[in-house]
Amino acid sequence: MEFRTWEPVYEAVLDDFGYPRDGDEQARDQFVDLLGDAGTYDPDDLGLDGATVAVAGAGPSLEAEANRAAAADVVLAASTATDRLRAEGVAVDCMVTDLDKNADTGRELTAEGTPVVVHAHGDNIPALEEYVPAYDSEFVVPTTQATPAPPVQNYGGFTDGDRAAFLADHFGATSLVFPGWDFDDPAVTAEKARKLRWAERLLFWLEQRRGERFDVLDGRRDAIESVGGD
Numbered sequence: 001m002e003f004r005t006w007e008p009v010y011e012a013v014l015d016d017f018g019y020p021r022d023g024d025e026q027a028r029d030q031f032v033d034l035l036g037d038a039g040t041y042d043p044d045d046l047g048l049d050g051a052t053v054a055v056a057g058a059g060p061s062l063e064a065e066a067n068r069a070a071a072a073d074v075v076l077a078a079s080t081a082t083d084r085l086r087a088e089g090v091a092v093d094c095m096v097t098d099l100d101k102n103a104d105t106g107r108e109l110t111a112e113g114t115p116v117v118v119h120a121h122g123d124n125i126p127a128l129e130e131y132v133p134a135y136d137s138e139f140v141v142p143t144t145q146a147t148p149a150p151p152v153q154n155y156g157g158f159t160d161g162d163r164a165a166f167l168a169d170h171f172g173a174t175s176l177v178f179p180g181w182d183f184d185d186p187a188v189t190a191e192k193a194r195k196l197r198w199a200e201r202l203l204f205w206l207e208q209r210r211g212e213r214f215d216v217l218d219g220r221r222d223a224i225e226s227v228g229g230d
């Protein structure tokens, strides 16, 4: 995903949630400063090119669908889906997080040599300041939703789960499967439900760009608002 393609969709997300763009830019710049000259992880080494990739979400269906993750070539797990898959005995190849809920898991993973995609945004600067120094940067993939500033990159996407899907796409995945995704989960807060609506729109956009049909959107497409161009 090129930033110029992502930018109009990003602006629509900012408008909808009322997030100021300069907050995301400050977070990105702080992330650059926190990393300094330290080396970071090259996502090319995840083996996504040509792979069937499971993008695990943290919905209530995850445990029942853990076998779909286990069957994939590469497993990307969003936030708390990481701990839950590991508890089911499914190895996670990479965690994608904004350090919101289980940042200690991310620290343990980088210490073990498992990469973690860490996202900077305007509402997680204190978490970046606390956890980035504690992570082994060699296993950190730093991301932003604003204009990239190397080594902080933007592969597209908004929530942890859809960002994992955009990462898989960017690095050449052949097909994507989505265990643990429950868009109509009644247990989530109103804000989370709005974020899930965006995740759904973004996955719909991504599948159209890829010429693929994600099983997780079956039966839902007619009701999804289109975003982005091609």
Ligand SMILES: Nc1ncnc2c1ncn2[C@@H]1O[C@H](COP(=O)(O)OP(=O)(O)OP(=O)(O)O)[C@@H](O)[C@H]1O
Pocket (backbone or CB within 6 Å): 056, 057, 058, 059, 060, 078, 079, 080, 081, 098, 100, 101, 158, 159, 160, 161, 162, 180, 181, 182, 183, 185, 188, 195, 196, 199
């Ligand atoms: N029913 C669901 N509840 C929560 N997450 C879901 C659900 N279905 C899919 N997901 C995906 O799983 C991801 C991880 O969710 P989790 O609640 O562990 O973390 P989070 O830090 O709150 O996520 P985010 O910050 O992206 O909202 C979400 O970002 C979303 O992309």
Ligand SMILES: Nc1nc2c(c(=O)[nH]1)N=C(CO)CN2
Pocket (backbone or CB within 6 Å): 019, 023, 024, 098, 121, 122, 123, 145, 158, 159, 160, 195
């Ligand atoms: N500024 C801002 N950006 C985000 C936020 C958020 O709360 N604030 N949450 C996200 C996923 O939960 C992704 N991006």
